[in-house]
Structure formats: structure tokens, C-alpha cells
Amino acid sequence: MKYLTIILHIILVIFLTILTQIGGVAYVLFLGLKRHNPLLGWKKKLVNVGGFLIVYSVLSFVILPVLASSLYNRKALPISHEALKPLRAFTFLMNRHYVDKELYAILLQEAEAMQQEFPETVTYYLDACFPLGAKFPLLPHWSHNDGRKIDLAFYYTDATTKKYKNGSPSWLGYGVCESPKEGEENMPAFCAENGYFQYSFLEKVVSQGNKESYVFDSERTRSLIEKLAASSQINKIFIEPHLQKRMQLTSSKIRFHGCHAVRHDDHIHVQL
Numbered sequence: 001m002k003y004l005t006i007i008l009h010i011i012l013v014i015f016l017t018i019l020t021q022i023g024g025v026a027y028v029l030f031l032g033l034k035r036h037n038p039l040l041g042w043k044k045k046l047v048n049v050g051g052f053l054i055v056y057s058v059l060s061f062v063i064l065p066v067l068a069s070s071l072y073n074r075k076a077l078p079i080s081h082e083a084l085k086p087l088r089a090f091t092f093l094m095n096r097h098y099v100d101k102e103l104y105a106i107l108l109q110e111a112e113a114m115q116q117e118f119p120e121t122v123t124y125y126l127d128a129c130f131p132l133g134a135k136f137p138l139l140p141h142w143s144h145n146d147g148r149k150i151d152l153a154f155y156y157t158d159a160t161t162k163k164y165k166n167g168s169p170s171w172l173g174y175g176v177c178e179s180p181k182e183g184e185e186n187m188p189a190f191c192a193e194n195g196y197f198q199y200s201f202l203e204k205v206v207s208q209g210n211k212e213s214y215v216f217d218s219e220r221t222r223s224l225i226e227k228l229a230a231s232s233q234i235n236k237i238f239i240e241p242h243l244q245k246r247m248q249l250t251s252s253k254i255r256f257h258g259c260h261a262v263r264h265d266d267h268i269h270v271q272l
Contacts, residue, residue, distance in 0.1 A: 018139060020094045021130040022064060026056040060095055068131035074098045074147045077107070077125055084111035087124035087153050087173045096138060098131040100147040102233055103272050107150065110227045118220050122166050126151035126173040126267055142261060149271040154178065155220035159213050169214040170266065175206025177265045178216045184242035191259035199263055221268075222247040228270055229253045238269035 009031065016023025030052040068074040077097045078084055084107060091097050099107070111123035128150040130136050138144035144151075153173055158165040170176040177200075180186040191199040228234050229251035238257040239249075243265055257264055 020056075020060075020096075021132060021136060022059045022095060023056060026052065026059050029055050029059075060093075064095060064131045068098055069101075072132060072134070072147060073101050074129070074131055075101050075104045076131070077104065077128060077150075081108070081111075082122070083115040084108055084123050084125065087126055087168055088171070091125070091127065091173075095131055096127050096129070097125065098147060099128045099150055100272060103148060103150065103270075106228070106231050106233055107270075110224065110231070113227060114220065114224055117223060118164070120164060121155065121220060123224065124153040124166075124168065124173075126153055143271075149269065152224070152268045152270060154267065155217040155224070156214040157217050159215050162215075164217070164220075165214060169208075169210040170206055172202070172206055174262075174266050175202035176208055176211050176214075177203050177263060178240075178243060179265060180240075180242040181246075185245065187241055187256065187259070188263050188265075191263075194259060196259040199259055199261070202262060202266070218247050222249065225249055225254065225268060226251070233272055234270060236269075236271050238264050240265035 009027075013024040013027055016027050017025075033051055033055070065076055068076070075098065076092070077086070077099060079086060079092050079097075086092050086097060107123075107125070114121050114123055127138060127141060127144055129144050129147045130138055133145070135145045141149075143149055151173075153168050156165045156168070157163060168176070177188075180188070188200050225237060225239070225247070226249065229237055229249075234253060237251070237254045238261075239254060240263060241256050244254055257269065
């Protein structure tokens with residue numbers, strides 16, 4: 001039983017590290033503090049849970065920003081800025097919202113420019129990178145490991161009112177796609193036919209329940225991509241070919257990401 005407990009602790013440390021980068025360290029520190037808890041029953045469990053959350057919060061919101069800035073030139077994206085926000089709270093709660101300071105400045109500048117051009121527009125970010133490490137993977141992404149990449153959500157309008165609609169039809173931020181129309185280039189079908197089963201995996205597992213109330217806003221999405229592509233610091237932008245042609249985007253920075261990845265008609269991938 002003792003060895004089983006040790007194995008479970010090790011598995012939990014690995015899982016929390018993969019999920020949040022710092023969670024494994026927080027759990028190990030918590031185990032050390034837990035040994036000195038004199039309470040019994042539900043009070044002990046309550047204090048233990050609170051203790052872990054405190055340790056994790058201090059590491060994530062006090063220590064990590066300092067280490068990320070001084071060691072890797074990374075900065076946490078804003079959580080409550082009026083023009084640039086996380087789509088979902090779990091993005092920053094799991095420390096998946098760090099980018100190179102140069103990319104931070106570009107994103108904030110262009111988000112504010114979008115709000116000036118289209119009043120009340122909020123630009124939502126999805127996964128960026130972890131705060132620490134030159135090549136620490138941000139699973140399940142292939143390349144979000146160096147602070148130089150970020151995914152941004154599309155803009156939408158309300159299907160009924162036709163007004164700007166904040167948020168996303170996807171609870172995850174991914175998986176609700178603006179699929180190719182008849183006559184458009186269909187890379188999801190091409191990739192599937194060539195054996196890349198993972199390409200449309202998220203669309204199959206993420207609920208599509210809210211999709212009908214959201215209408216893809218090609219005007220604002222096109223404007224954002226053009227602004228980002230015009231920046232000399234931005235090197236690549238990934239989006240599905242059918243959306244690139246639909247929105248008449250001509251920058252050479254806009255590219256197809258390849259069938260080995262996942263489809264990009266549910267978000268925009270931007271990198272330095």
C-alpha cells in the first residue's frame with residue numbers, strides 16, 4: 001500500500017507538471033506542509049485543499065512572473081484588459097498565457113487598434129506558452145514551447161441581432177470550426193483521406209451546441225490578420241487555406257500549417 005501511494009503521488013506530480021508546468025512543484029511543497037497538519041477529518045481535508053491552492057497561487061501569480069521575465073523574457077498576457085483577454089479562465093489559471101515581451105507588445109497594440117476601428121471589440125487569446133523553459137512543451141500543441149507563439153480566437157456576430165458577439169461557440173476555444181463551403185478548398189477532407197486522423201479530432205469531440213448563434217465575422221477577423229501580418233516582427237500566421245482565400249488575404253506570412261497538425265478554421269496561430 002505504501003508503494004502504491006508513492007506511485008500515485010509520482011503520477012499526480014507528472015500530470016500537474018504537464019498540465020500547468022508548476023503544479024508538480026506546488027504539489028511536492030504541499031506534501032511537505034501536509035505532514036504538519038494536526039487536524040482530523042473534514043477539517044484536515046479542507047485545510048489540505050486550501051494549502052495546496054495557496055502554494056500553487058503563490059508560485060503561479062507571485063514567483064513565476066518574476067522568473068519568466070528575468071530568465072526567459074516572457075510576460076503574462078493581461079487577464080482583465082478591455083481589449084485583450086483570455087477566452088477562458090483556465091488558460092491563465094494553468095499558466096498557459098505567457099509570451100515573449102515583443103509578442104506581448106504587438107498583441108496589445110493590435111487589440112487596441114481593433115477596438116478603435118471596431119468599437120467594443122474584444123480580442124480573445126487561447127493557448128500561448130508556459131512561462132519557463134526554452135523548449136518546455138505545451139501539450140497538445142506541437143510548437144508552443146518558446147514564448148513566440150499564440151492562438152487567437154475568431155470574431156463573431158450574433159445570428160439574431162447581427163451585432164458583435166463576444167466570446168466563442170466553443171467551451172474549449174477550439175473545435176467549433178468555420179468549415180469549407182461548397183467549391184472551397186477542403187484541407188480537412190484532404191488530410192483525413194491521407195490518414196491524418198487527428199486533423200479534425202477536436203471538432204468530433206467538442207460540443208457544437210452553440211454554433212448556430214455565432215456567425216463568423218470575416219470582416220473583423222480579416223482586419224486583425226492583416227494588422228498582424230503587417231508587423232515586421234511577426235513571422236508566420238497559420239489559418240486554413242479556404243478561409244485565407246475567402247477573406248482575400250494575400251500576405252506571404254499566411255501559410256498552411258500541414259496535415260500533421262490540427263485544423264485552423266477555429267482559431268488563428270500567430271508567431272514571431
